[in-house]
Amino acid sequence: MLLNDIINRIHPIPGPAVEKLLDIAEVVSFPKYHLLFRADKIDHNLYFIKKGIVRAFTEKEDTSITFFFGMEGDPVLSMKSYVSREKSYEDIELLEDSEFYQFDGAALEALYNQDLYIANWGRKLAEIELAKTEERLIARQFRTAAERYSDLMQDMPELLRRVSLGHIASYLGITQVSLSRIRTKQ
CATH class of the missing domain: 2.60.120.10 (Jelly Rolls)
Structure with missing residues (x-):
């Protein structure tokens, strides 16, 4: 940029x-x-x-x-x-x-x-x-963790391919297991 x-x-x-x-x-x-x-x-x-x-x-x-x-x-x-x-x-x-x-x-x-x-x-x-x-x-x-995850993916969609799920879970204030559940439901 x-x-x-x-x-x-x-x-x-x-x-x-x-x-x-x-x-x-x-x-x-x-x-x-x-x-x-x-x-x-x-x-x-x-x-x-x-x-x-x-x-x-x-x-x-x-x-x-x-x-x-x-x-x-x-x-x-x-x-x-x-x-x-x-x-x-x-x-x-x-x-x-x-x-x-x-x-x-x-x-x-x-x-x-x-x-x-x-x-x-x-x-x-x-x-x-x-x-x-x-x-x-x-x-x-x-906001719930699912709502925060949805917002994050809307604002920064390429984050998933560039950042570890551990860092994303930490940012959302949840465990990686909880993040996996949220991702499965969406």
Whole structure:
């Protein structure tokens, strides 16, 4: 996915503002299983997935709990680290060999302070991510696992062929056996 398309999908901005963002973006690549972010570390960078898929997870007792999947075009960041410059609580792992558009947090912050269009673009990005987080939280509290699975397959249908069922079950908050039952019924 092209960075211009990602930028304008978030919030259309004038060409000169897009060029400023493109000037500070760097394409980086990492192998499958690489940890892009680590819990208890501060990383102020913002990434957009050019190619690949990631999951955000946290460790609890002897298991990892997945709470986010990102695919091409999606932003990847630790909001706590990015906004507050505090240690993050999640690990973000690559589930495929992946390429990203990387933005240095300090360079992006400088653009927010210099360009109102870019500042509004950043605000819109934060609003979109907040709304997605709220949707996931509400779904986890008020929708059945079968409904959450159906929503996930509607929103990200290729997830089944690219991600292990164990990660999908973890994301849904159920066991793999329960996920198999749900899949059989649908």
